[in-house]
Every structure is written in structure tokens, then in C-alpha cells.
Amino acid sequence: MSPISKILLKFLCASAFIMLMAAALNFVVDPLQLFRQARPFPAMYSADTRMQDAGLIRSQPFDTAFMGTSLAIHFRQRDIDRILGGRSLKLSMTGSNSREQSFVLDAAMARHPKRVVWQLDDWIFRDTPEIDSDIFLPSGLYRRSAAGLAGYLFSGQMARESLWILARSLPPLEPAIARLTSDLVFKFPIADVDDINALPPDYDVAAGYNARKAFAAFRHITDPVRSRYLADGYEYEAMVRAFERDAISLIARNPDVAFDIYFPPYSVLQFVAMRDAAPSALKTVYDFTAYAFPRLLQFPNVRLSDFRAVKEVTHDLENYGDVIHHSPAVDLKVLQWLAQGKYQVDRSAPLASLERLKVQVDAYRLER
Amino acid sequence: MLFNSYSFIFLFLPVGLAGYFALGRGGNLAPVLWLALASLAFYAFGNWQYVPLLLASIAFNYGIGYLLVERKLRPKVRFAVLTAGVAGDLLVLGVFKYAGFLVANFNAVFSTGFVVHILLPVGISFYTFTQIAFLVDAYRGQVARYAVPHYALFVTYFPHLIAGPILHHRDMIPQFERTEAKRPDPHLILCGLIIFAIGLFKKTCLADGIQPLVGPVFGPGSPTFDQAWIGALAYTFQLYFDFSGYSDMAIGISLMFGIFLPLNFNSPYKATSIIDFWRCWHMTLSQFLRDYLYIPLGGNRRGPVWRYVNLVITMLLGGLWHGAAWTFVVWGALHGAYLCINHAWNRFGPDVAPRLRPAATFAGAMLTFLSVVVAWVFFRADDIDSAIYVLVRMADPTRLALGRVEIVNLAFIACYAALAWFAPNTQTIMGYDHARRTVGDSLAQARLRPWFLYATAAVLAFGILGIQQHSEFIYFRF
Numbered sequence: 027m028s029p030i031s032k033i034l035l036k037f038l039c040a041s042a043f044i045m046l047m048a049a050a051l052n053f054v055v056d057p058l059q060l061f062r063q064a065r066p067f068p069a070m071y072s073a074d075t076r077m078q079d080a081g082l083i084r085s086q087p088f089d090t091a092f093m094g095t096s097l098a099i100h101f102r103q104r105d106i107d108r109i110l111g112g113r114s115l116k117l118s119m120t121g122s123n124s125r126e127q128s129f130v131l132d133a134a135m136a137r138h139p140k141r142v143v144w145q146l147d148d149w150i151f152r153d154t155p156e157i158d159s160d161i162f163l164p165s166g167l168y169r170r171s172a173a174g175l176a177g178y179l180f181s182g183q184m185a186r187e188s189l190w191i192l193a194r195s196l197p198p199l200e201p202a203i204a205r206l207t208s209d210l211v212f213k214f215p216i217a218d219v220d221d222i223n224a225l226p227p228d229y230d231v232a233a234g235y236n237a238r239k240a241f242a243a244f245r246h247i248t249d250p251v252r253s254r255y256l257a258d259g260y261e262y263e264a265m266v267r268a269f270e271r272d273a274i275s276l277i278a279r280n281p282d283v284a285f286d287i288y289f290p291p292y293s294v295l296q297f298v299a300m301r302d303a304a305p306s307a308l309k310t311v312y313d314f315t316a317y318a319f320p321r322l323l324q325f326p327n328v329r330l331s332d333f334r335a336v337k338e339v340t341h342d343l344e345n346y347g348d349v350i351h352h353s354p355a356v357d358l359k360v361l362q363w364l365a366q367g368k369y370q371v372d373r374s375a376p377l378a379s380l381e382r383l384k385v386q387v388d389a390y391r392l393e394r
Numbered sequence: 395m396l397f398n399s400y401s402f403i404f405l406f407l408p409v410g411l412a413g414y415f416a417l418g419r420g421g422n423l424a425p426v427l428w429l430a431l432a433s434l435a436f437y438a439f440g441n442w443q444y445v446p447l448l449l450a451s452i453a454f455n456y457g458i459g460y461l462l463v464e465r466k467l468r469p470k471v472r473f474a475v476l477t478a479g480v481a482g483d484l485l486v487l488g489v490f491k492y493a494g495f496l497v498a499n500f501n502a503v504f505s506t507g508f509v510v511h512i513l514l515p516v517g518i519s520f521y522t523f524t525q526i527a528f529l530v531d532a533y534r535g536q537v538a539r540y541a542v543p544h545y546a547l548f549v550t551y552f553p554h555l556i557a558g559p560i561l562h563h564r565d566m567i568p569q570f571e572r573t574e575a576k577r578p579d580p581h582l583i584l585c586g587l588i589i590f591a592i593g594l595f596k597k598t599c600l601a602d603g604i605q606p607l608v609g610p611v612f613g614p615g616s617p618t619f620d621q622a623w624i625g626a627l628a629y630t631f632q633l634y635f636d637f638s639g640y641s642d643m644a645i646g647i648s649l650m651f652g653i654f655l656p657l658n659f660n661s662p663y664k665a666t667s668i669i670d671f672w673r674c675w676h677m678t679l680s681q682f683l684r685d686y687l688y689i690p691l692g693g694n695r696r697g698p699v700w701r702y703v704n705l706v707i708t709m710l711l712g713g714l715w716h717g718a719a720w721t722f723v724v725w726g727a728l729h730g731a732y733l734c735i736n737h738a739w740n741r742f743g744p745d746v747a748p749r750l751r752p753a754a755t756f757a758g759a760m761l762t763f764l765s766v767v768v769a770w771v772f773f774r775a776d777d778i779d780s781a782i783y784v785l786v787r788m789a790d791p792t793r794l795a796l797g798r799v800e801i802v803n804l805a806f807i808a809c810y811a812a813l814a815w816f817a818p819n820t821q822t823i824m825g826y827d828h829a830r831r832t833v834g835d836s837l838a839q840a841r842l843r844p845w846f847l848y849a850t851a852a853v854l855a856f857g858i859l860g861i862q863q864h865s866e867f868i869y870f871r872f
Contacts, residue, residue, distance in 0.1 A: 028580060030580040030584060037584060180860060182599070183862070185859065366812030
């Protein structure tokens with residue numbers, strides 16, 4: 027072998043060695059707890075729920091899966107358990123679509139939950155790529171495929187997180203590193219599973235949720251430069267297809283699981299924005315509801331609640347951080363309504379709440 | 395298939411190299427055919443439906459070239475053949491790349507509702523431009539006879555096929571004909587691997603690492619002054635390391651096959667003027683536009699006014715080459731205007747006193763960089779309104795967030811800026827000389843110091859460890 031060939035071989039061996047060391051580190055620390063529950067290193071969690079959910083489903087005990095979008099991201103599991111009963115696992119994913127939600131819930135079904143609490147809205151049923159083409163959801167981790175696990179083990183980003191978790195587990199370093207830990211730089215900064223995406227106790231709710239912010243968001247989304255985003259993805263046929271494929275098929279495949287489905291209390295401004303800047307999208311929302319509600323209620327294991335016309339909440343703009351996201355106080359109200367069966371859709375009049383919503387949206391006049 | 399994918403690194407590339415060198419023992423033609431077929435397979439992996447179009451384009455241009463090179467045609471007929479060839483190429487490019495854009499504008503002007511759904515075949519601009527250059531050179535009598543396999547490989551050669559550089563037949567085909575290139579050269583393979591490693595690291599660790607800072611600013615959000623600058627600068631460096639990384643990887647891969655690709659990227663953010671910038675950014679495109687558009691338009695031969703007109707036309711078409719949208723037209727127009735101002739300054743501006751030259755050079759570099767950042771906003775934005783929205787925010791210091799997130803992001807961007815401005819580029823590190831066909835001479839003489847070997851091995855390892863599920867080259871779909 028020539029000297030340069032030996033150098034080439036050394037180069038390749040050195041690269042392979044570094045990669046194997048990274049994989050070994052990831053396997054031992056296992057930041058996602060995919061292979062085992064956290065030990066001997068304390069568990070740390072990530073707010074990147076599309077990735078984190080794959081580990082939560084494997085490592086956490088639960089009998090209730092809680093799913094939704096950013097509208098259901100700030101709930102605390104202990105509140106869900108206290109108000110609804112049972113042992114919950116929050117799997118909500120910001121900006122998620124129905125295909126992602128259905129895929130993650132399907133993976134959770136392997137743990138045989140008794141109940142699914144599912145925040146649905148029309149927006150999640152927009153046309154979306156196949157799950158394997160979804161660049162944000164690591165489907166291989168949920169399927170535990172060889173490629174998915176190899177991608178996890180041979181990830182430099184994960185090795186950096188592993189090193190961080192490892193360093194944090196050393197008692198002399200722990201206080202300093204805990205202070206330095208920040209979700210700006212590291213993906214696993216959360217020490218308590220209940221804190222994933224929950225607002226911190228010292229969060230200034232009044233500053234985060236108020237009418238001024240809601241109106242500012244309304245003006246922003248109805249600005250002619252931005253208003254086209256309001257109608258993005260609102261195609262009736264595509265939404266119905268996605269609804270059947272993702273929601274209905276999951277419910278039909280799991281007749282022994284109780285599905286507590288609710289449509290969240292958007293502020294009335296969301297619908298008013300559509301009314302004024304994207305009326306065709308608003309019509310699609312109405313048409314989709316008229317299709318989806320009776321269809322869902324065909325299933326005996328579904329309990330459906332519609333909070334979109336709960337005027338005392340949706341018209342009180344102090345509850346909102348923008349036109350759709352409501353405050354933690356409304357989170358608690360949602361749980362109480364679900365526990366009490368309030369605003370449940372009547373199987374004999376499935377479109378009554380929709381009619382109330384239409385009247386409210388037509389009647390609403392903006393305060394200038 | 396992407397260069398920064400496991401399937402490419404651990405399957406396609408080793409199999410391609412092994413087949414190429416194994417067949418190289420038996421003769422000169424078989425490895426060329428193998429590489430051409432491998433290139434087609436590489437293309438077909440993500441764009442199989444456009445393989446017939448690529449093959450048809452090769453057959454059409456080779457046929458036109460044959461008429462121009464082999465047949466003794468009268469001058470007028472030769473010109474007609476060239477015209478037909480170039481028109482055919484431009485027609486296909488126009489249909490696939492610009493039909494949707496034209497129809498959208500027609501609909502906007504005449505309130506009609508025509509619908510055109512044509513997917514853009516990846517790499518069509520590159521293989522069309524390389525072949526137009528071939529036809530023009532054939533017409534000028536600057537093309538020798540080429541065998542079909544070599545010509546096909548020149549067009550489809552996978553390291554350049556989907557994102558450049560734009561190759562020139564006079565540079566490439568003689569290399570494909572060399573027998574020595576068919577034997578494995580451990581020195582070239584090692585240098586190629588190191589260059590590939592650096593490119594991969596730039597892509598997976600640097601470009602993909604800064605990507606999350608870009609989207610929020612160019613989306614439906616409402617950025618403050620500092621957030622808008624962070625987004626624009628993040629995109630500026632994302633694009634830099636994305637394109638630079640791709641160019642390095644292309645050169646490195648090609649080098650493993652014993653083929654030297656032209657440089658396409660030479661630290662453009664270190665440029666001290668826009669003229670300098672365009673000598674360093676996408677160098678093969680700049681050369682193509684100069685030789686086959688700017689000079690045929692008349693260049694600077696018809697006086698200073700026509701020089702400026704030709705510059706603007708060239709840059710407008712260069713903008714449209716990057717994408718069929720008005721944002722790219724504005725981007726091209728801005729660079730055309732920048733070049734005109736730069737040339738006018740060189741002609742009419744005052745001479746700088748020697749003692750002020752360092753300050754003038756620094757000011758030139760800053761002004762060039764800022765001009766480029768402003769133009770990138772149009773390059774990245776979905777439409778002109780959105781670009782102006784971001785630029786307005788960048789010009790409004792009264793709206794300032796400057797929280798913990800912004801400070802961390804600014805520090806992050808400062809690291810990228812330091813790398814782009816002060817680090818040596820790959821060709822300097824590796825001593826890559828395309829013209830002399832040499833690379834790594836100093837490394838070989840120094841017997842490759844262990845620290846360099848292990849450092850570059852770590853760069854390759856981190857580059858592979860940095861591969862993410864969601865990663866796509868942004869300087870890509872042309």
C-alpha cells in the first residue's frame with residue numbers, strides 16, 4: 027500500500043471513529059428516551075414536539091392522549107388529569123396538520139389509551155404531503171425503522187444535546203449548566219415533562235393576552251400585503267379528503283377508544299377577518315363544518331364539542347394573544363366544559379352551533 | 395438525490411467510483427459510459443420523468459453540433475442551423491421555465507383565468523446553457539469532433555448536473571478522454587474527500603444551522619428593525635454557505651473521479667466592489683453571461699452608454715435565469731444598476747490618495763456587502779410587496795426588539811460573518827488550481843501533517859453527523 031493510500035485509509039478510519047463515538051454517546055444518554063427510560067442521567071425534554079412525542083409515547087405512562095395544534099400546546103398535564111381524570115400525555119404540535127396528528131396518535135394507540143382528547147379545527151385539514159415527505163416530522167423515530175434509529179444515533183445535533191445532558195448530570199456542574207440551559211441553543215432544556223410548552227408560572231398573562239394584541243393581529247392579517255395567507259389551504263374537496271383519511275379512519279380503526287373532540291374558541295376576529303378579507307375561505311369553513319359534524323357524530327365513540335360560538339369568551343378580546351390563540355385561563359375553561367359536557371354538539375341537531383356562529387360573525391361590527 | 399444524503403455518500407458515490415475504476419482497467423470508453431449512466435441514474439432518482447427530456451436535449455444538440463462541425467455547409471445555412479439549434483434550446487427552456495410566469499402575467503393584465511401547471515425540470519438551465527455554448531463554439535469553428543458518449547457525459551456529468559457549475563466543453567471533454575483519469579489516484583481521492591468534507595460541513599452544519607432564523611422574517615410575521623436585519627443577514631449567509639458548500643462538494647466529488655471542475659465561488663463577500671463580487675459569485679455563470687450574452691450584445695464596444703444598457707440587459711436576463719418571477723427581475727435590475735454605478739464611479743470618480751486606500755477599500759467592501767444584502771431580500775421574498783415590507787422594517791430603527799433571542803441571534807450571525815470574511819476559502823486551504831490541474835501539492839510535500847488529517851477527518855464526520863431530514867439546497871431549482 028502506498029503512503030498516500032495509508033493516509034487515505036487513516037482519514038476514513040478517523041472519520042468513522044468520530045461518528046461511532048457520537049452514536050455511542052447518543053445511545054448511552056438517549057435524550058429522547060427511545061431505548062429506555064432516563065437513567066442514570068436525569069430526563070430532559072424538548073419543546074420540539076414533533077420529535078419529542080416519539081420519545082414521550084415510549085417513555086411516559088398514560089391512558090389519555092391529548093392532541094391538537096398550538097391552540098392546545100399550553101395545557102398542563104396535571105390540569106388535564108385533575109379536571110378530566112386519568113393519566114394524560116400531551117402530544118399537541120404547533121402548526122400541525124391532520125396527517126401528522128393522526129400519524130402520532132396512531133403510534134400512541136400501540137400503548138392502548140382509553141381516551142383521546144383531540145382539538146380539531148378546519149385549518150389542520152389542508153392539503154399536506156405524505157408523512158414520509160413531511161420534512162418536520164421524523165417518521166422513522168415513530169416507526170422505529172432502521173433508518174430512523176440510525177438517523178437518531180448518528181446525529182451530531184443529538185450528540186451535542188447528549189453531551190449537554192451528560193454535563194448537567196454531574197453534581198458540581200449542574201447549577202451552572204442549568205442556568206446556561208436555554209432553548210435558544212439547546213433542544214432539551216425542560217426538566218419536568220409537565221412543563222413542555224406550558225407557560226412558566228411567572229408568565230405575565232395580561233401582557234401576553236389582551237384586546238390590543240388581538241386587534242393588532244387582526245390589522246396585520248387583514249393588511250392587503252398579508253391577507254392572502256388567510257385563504258391559504260382552504261380547498262373544500264382537499265379538506266374533506268384529509269378529514270376522512272386522517273380523522274375518520276383513525277376513529278373507525280379504534281372503536282374501543284373514546285374520542286373527545288372539540289373545536290376551539292377562536293376569537294370572533296378570526297372569522298371577521300375571513301368575512302372581510304377572504305370570504306371564500308369563510309364559506310369553505312362553514313361548508314366543511316356542515317360536512318364534518320354529522321360525519322363525526324355517526325360514531326358512538328365520539329363526543330363532539332364546539333366552542334367557536336361561546337360568545338362570552340370569543341367576543342371578549344382580552345382573552346387573546348392574537349386572533350386565535352387564547353389565554354391559559356381559557357385552557358382551564360375548555361377542560362371544565364369538556365368535563366361538564368357543556369357546549370356538546372347534539373346528535374339530533376349537529377349544525378346548531380354552526381348556525382349560531384354564522385349569526386355572530388354576520389352581526390359583529392369592529393370598534394374603530 | 396442530494397450530495398448531503400446518506401444514500402449518496404454511502405451508496406451512490408462508492409458504487410460509482412468502484413464501477414468507474416474497475417471498468418477503467420479494461421479500456422477508455424467503458425468508464426465514460428458507466429459515468430454517463432450513473433449520472434442519468436443520479437438525475438432519475440429525483441426527476442425520472444424528465445430523463446427523456448434530458449436525453450432528447452442531448453440528441454438534438456449533438457445533431458446540430460454534428461451539422462456545424464462535420465458538414466461543409468454554406469455560411470447562411472450554417473447560421474440558420476445555429477439559429478435553429480439555439481432557438482430550439484431556448485424554446486424548451488422557455489416553455490418549462492417561463493410559461494407559467496408569462497401566463498400569470500397575462501392573466502393579471504387581461505383578467506383571464508388560464509391555468510398552466512408545468513413542473514420545472516431540475517438542472518434544465520445548466521444543461522441548456524452548456525449546450526448553447528457548445529453550439530455557438532461549434533459555429534465559430536472552435537469545436538473538435540467529439541464522440542457521443544463523451545458529449546453525453548459532458549452534459550449529464552452528475553457533480554454539476556443539478557446546480558452547476560456551468561461547464562465548458564473545451565475544458566471537460568479532453569479530461570473525459572484522458573486515460574490516466576480512469577485509474578484511481580489516492581492523492582486526488584484524498585484531496586477530493588477533504589474538499590467534499592469541507593463543502594458538506596458548510597452545508598449541513600453552517601447553512602442548515604442558520605436556516606431557522608430566516609423563515610420567520612420572510613413569512614407572515616411582523617419583524618422589528620433588528621429582527622428584519624437578522625433575517626436578511628441570516629439568509630445572506632445561509633445562501634453563501636449553501637452555494638459555497640455545494641460548489642465545494644461538486645469539485646471534491648469530481649476530483650475523486652480524476653476530473654477538475656472549474657471554480658464557481660471565490661469568497662464573494664470579501665469583494666470590495668460589485669464588479670469584484672460578480673467575479674467571485676457563481677463565476678461560471680458570470681463567464682457565460684459575459685461570453686455569450688454581454689459580448690454578443692456589443693459589450694462596451696459601442697460606447698459608454700451602450701455598455702450600461704448591455705450591462706442592465708445582461709443582469710436582467712441573469713435575474714430571470716435564476717427564477718421566473720418579478721422578484722428575480724428586480725434582483726437582476728438592482729445588480730445591473732449596481733454594476734453601472736460601479737463602472738461610472740471607476741470612470742468619473744476621484745482617485746483615492748494612497749494613504750486613504752485602506753479606508754476606501756474597507757468602505758467599498760461594506761457598501762458592496764450592504765448592496766448585496768438588500769438585493770438578496772428580493773431574491774428570497776415571495777413577492778415584491780413582501781420584499782419591500784422587509785426592507786421598510788430594515789430601514790425603521792424606531793421599532794426595536796433586542797431581547798435575549800435577538801442578541802443570541804446577532805452573536806450567531808457575527809460568527810458566520812467572521813467565517814465568510816476572515817477564513818481562507820477551500821481552494822486556498824487545498825491549493826486547488828483548476829488551470830494547472832493541481833491540488834494539494836503543498837500538503838503532499840509536507841507529508842500531510844497529522845493534525846490536518848485528523849481535523850479534516852473530523853470535518854467529514856461532523857458534516858455527515860450534521861445531515862438533517864429537512865435540508866434542501868436553496869440555490870438549486872434552475
